[in-house]
Amino acid sequence: MKKIIISVAVIAAIGLIAPKLTGGFISQGLDDFIGTINEMPGYQANIENRETNWFSSSAVINVGIDPAMFADLPMGQGDMAMFENFAAKINFSAQHGPFLTLNGLGLGLSAWKADVDESVLREYLSYAEDEKFYSVLGNVGFFGGISYEDTIPAFNVIVDEAGLEVDEAMSFSGWNGKGSASSSQANYAGEMDTLVASGDGMTFEMKSVSIDMAIEGSWADAIANVFYDSSTQFAIASINFDMPLIETKALIKNVIIDASTEKSEDGKLMDMDINYSIASIDIPQFQGSDLLMKMEINNLEKDFLKAYQEASTKPAQMQQAMADMIKNNLLAQLQVSPEINITEMSGKVADGSFSGKMLAKLTSIDSLPQSLEDPAFWMSKAVVDSQLTLDKAMALWLGEQVVTSQLKADPNAAQMTDEEIQTIAAQQVEGMIDMFTQQGMITVNADGGYDMTFSMQDSQALLNGNPMPLPF
Numbered sequence: 001m002k003k004i005i006i007s008v009a010v011i012a013a014i015g016l017i018a019p020k021l022t023g024g025f026i027s028q029g030l031d032d033f034i035g036t037i038n039e040m041p042g043y044q045a046n047i048e049n050r051e052t053n054w055f056s057s058s059a060v061i062n063v064g065i066d067p068a069m070f071a072d073l074p075m076g077q078g079d080m081a082m083f084e085n086f087a088a089k090i091n092f093s094a095q096h097g098p099f100l101t102l103n104g105l106g107l108g109l110s111a112w113k114a115d116v117d118e119s120v121l122r123e124y125l126s127y128a129e130d131e132k133f134y135s136v137l138g139n140v141g142f143f144g145g146i147s148y149e150d151t152i153p154a155f156n157v158i159v160d161e162a163g164l165e166v167d168e169a170m171s172f173s174g175w176n177g178k179g180s181a182s183s184s185q186a187n188y189a190g191e192m193d194t195l196v197a198s199g200d201g202m203t204f205e206m207k208s209v210s211i212d213m214a215i216e217g218s219w220a221d222a223i224a225n226v227f228y229d230s231s232t233q234f235a236i237a238s239i240n241f242d243m244p245l246i247e248t249k250a251l252i253k254n255v256i257i258d259a260s261t262e263k264s265e266d267g268k269l270m271d272m273d274i275n276y277s278i279a280s281i282d283i284p285q286f287q288g289s290d291l292l293m294k295m296e297i298n299n300l301e302k303d304f305l306k307a308y309q310e311a312s313t314k315p316a317q318m319q320q321a322m323a324d325m326i327k328n329n330l331l332a333q334l335q336v337s338p339e340i341n342i343t344e345m346s347g348k349v350a351d352g353s354f355s356g357k358m359l360a361k362l363t364s365i366d367s368l369p370q371s372l373e374d375p376a377f378w379m380s381k382a383v384v385d386s387q388l389t390l391d392k393a394m395a396l397w398l399g400e401q402v403v404t405s406q407l408k409a410d411p412n413a414a415q416m417t418d419e420e421i422q423t424i425a426a427q428q429v430e431g432m433i434d435m436f437t438q439q440g441m442i443t444v445n446a447d448g449g450y451d452m453t454f455s456m457q458d459s460q461a462l463l464n465g466n467p468m469p470l471p472f
Contacts, residue, residue, distance in 0.1 A: 026057045026094050026110060033063070036223050042066050043260040048089070054096070061090040067410040109144070113137035127155035146181040150190070151212050170197040186222065188217045201245040203397075208237030225304045227263040234259075254279035269336060270305070272297040291347035297340055298361075304333035326372070334365040352394025358386035375472040376459070384456040391449040397427035440466055 030047060037045040042065060049060040064087030094112035095102040104113035110178040113133035127133065131153040138148030152175035176188025191210035198204070215222045216229035234257045258275040278291040306331045311321035339361030346355040362381045369377040390398065403425035407413045413421065433450070436442045442450045444463050454463050461468040 026096075026112075027052050030059055030061070030092070035172075036220055037063060040223065047314045056096060057092075057094040059092045061092060063088055063090060090114050091117065097140075098142070100139065104137060106139060108142055111137075111138040124158055125155040126158050127153045144182065148179050148181075150177045151175065153394065156217075169199060171195075181219055183218050186219045187218070190212050202243040204242075205240045206236060206238070207240075208235075210235050215389055222440070226309065227261070227267055227302055229260075229262050230264050231258075231260040233257070248284055250281075250283040252278060252281045252283075268302050268304070270300045272300065286349070288347055288349045293345040294343045295340065296343060297338075299336045301329075301333040301338075302337050304329040331365075331368055335367075336359055337363045337365075349394060350397045352390065352391050352397050354390045354394050356386070359385070360384050360386075371400050379456070379470060379472060380459045382456060384454065386454045388452045389445065389449060391447070395433055396429055397451045399433055400425045403428050403432065419457035440464055 027050070030050070034047060035043050037043050043063065044066045045061060045063045047059055048062050051058045059350045066094045092112065092114045093102075094110050097109045097111070098107050100106045100111040101107055102113065113136065115132035118132055122133075125133070133155075134150065134152055136148055136150035138146055140146050152172075155172050157170040171196050173193040175190055177188060179186070179188035181187075189210070189212040191208070193208060195206045195209070196204070211232065211234050213232040214230065217225075220229070222228050236255040237253070239250070239252040239255070241248075243249075254446070256275075256277045258273075260273045261270055262272075263270045273294075273296050276292070277292045278288070280289040281282060281291065304325070304425075307325040311325050338451040339359065341360075342356075342358045344355075344357060347353065361383050363383055364379070365381050400422070404421055407416070407421045407424060416424075433442070437444060437450075441463065442452045445451050452464060454461070454468075456462070456470075459470065461470055
């Protein structure tokens with residue numbers, strides 16, 4: 001009996017004391033959130049009102065854009081007023097655990113939800129009266145892990161207030177996302193169905209957009225630090241653009257961007273992998289499929305990248321910010337041998353195909369040249385290794401584009417039609433390729449296609465294995 005009484009007392013104590021402790025943690029978390037936003041260039045936030053009770057917490061948070069970002073830009077008073085007044089109120093409420101009902105029955109430290117004020121952007125967008133433009137709800141588990149879901153409702157742009165013509169329109173199907181976060185990892189995935197815009201004789205439609213990302217560490221760490229380990233995939237099922245008045249169409253299918261970052265053990269350097277793929281693309285004068293490029297950007301230096309990001313958030317002072325970055329941070333970046341490595345690129349264009357790779361890096365730099373525009377200096381520090389292979393059909397297509405471009409730039413061909421220019425280009429292209437082959441600029445491979453290799457080191461360049469004089 002005594003043990004039962006003790007157990008009941010412990011449970012009761014947890015049920016009464018834990019909510020009060022949770023309220024303190026939530027209040028501190030709000031302060032940390034505000035501090036994180038204010039550390040981000042271009043944003044400012046403050047807590048307008050806060051209440052912390054035994055079993056619940058609430059707060060009203062103001063988040064806006066810092067108008068100082070645009071102070072020196074040539075903007076009218078009306079535009080400046082828009083930025084000065086562009087702010088949103090976030091209404092936050094939380095229920096303290098361990099027994100939770102706010103987002104459904106459950107157990108945990110807290111359940112919470114946040115949404116922007118119901119009036120946000122209603123001047124420009126039409127969305128359901130019972131919806132908020134952005135809302136998020138989540139739970140915090142007993143061990144501090146967070147799970148959450150966020151939404152943006154479907155909306156249409158209000159024509160008059162947005163300054164659009166009567167025959168213009170834009171609609172968005174809405175956004176739904178889910179995520180989780182802890183002190184060691186953060187994940188988020190979200191998607192939308194369609195974005196449609198039309199007007200002035202054109203239509204644009206984008207379908208099935210999604211993003212899926214994972215970060216090693218917490219969201220706060222990722223915001224506060226330039227370097228962190230991460231992986232992200234961004235995908236678009238299709239992009240369709242049509243301008244029937246000028247008979248112009250574009251259709252792009254299955255665009256996928258895979259990106260990942262990995263920092264060094266000491267946290268001073270970071271490597272980035274970015275892979276692009278497009279299943280098919282059909283635009284005026286270009287049709288391609290199975291397009292792929294895998295690229296690495298290696299040895300990014302922390303202070304340089306941080307300075308670059310800070311400079312990019314100051315458009316009004318961009319020129320001076322970039323000059324300061326070059327003066328104070330460029331050498332440190334160059335000393336760690338930055339490189340761009342395209343490990344694979346391939347695809348099919350028209351009836352042909354191509355493949356290739358390229359490595360370019362800078363090495364052995366211990367000081368900057370007197371003039372950053374000194375080409376001899378950069379060539380002496382550059383290492384390049386590249387290779388390109390075209391099958392015959394691809395080489396003929398590419399050659400025709402070159403000859404066509406030259407003919408269109410020739411004043412003597414100004415009166416020729418496009419069909420006449422294309423006919424001449426088709427007649428001349430094989431002779432041009434034969435000339436390049438005889439000059440050693442390209443070589444014929446065993447499959448009847450064409451190869452070109454280029455390498456450079458210590459200011460010595462080789463084209464297809466033969467020395468190539470440099471202009472500097």
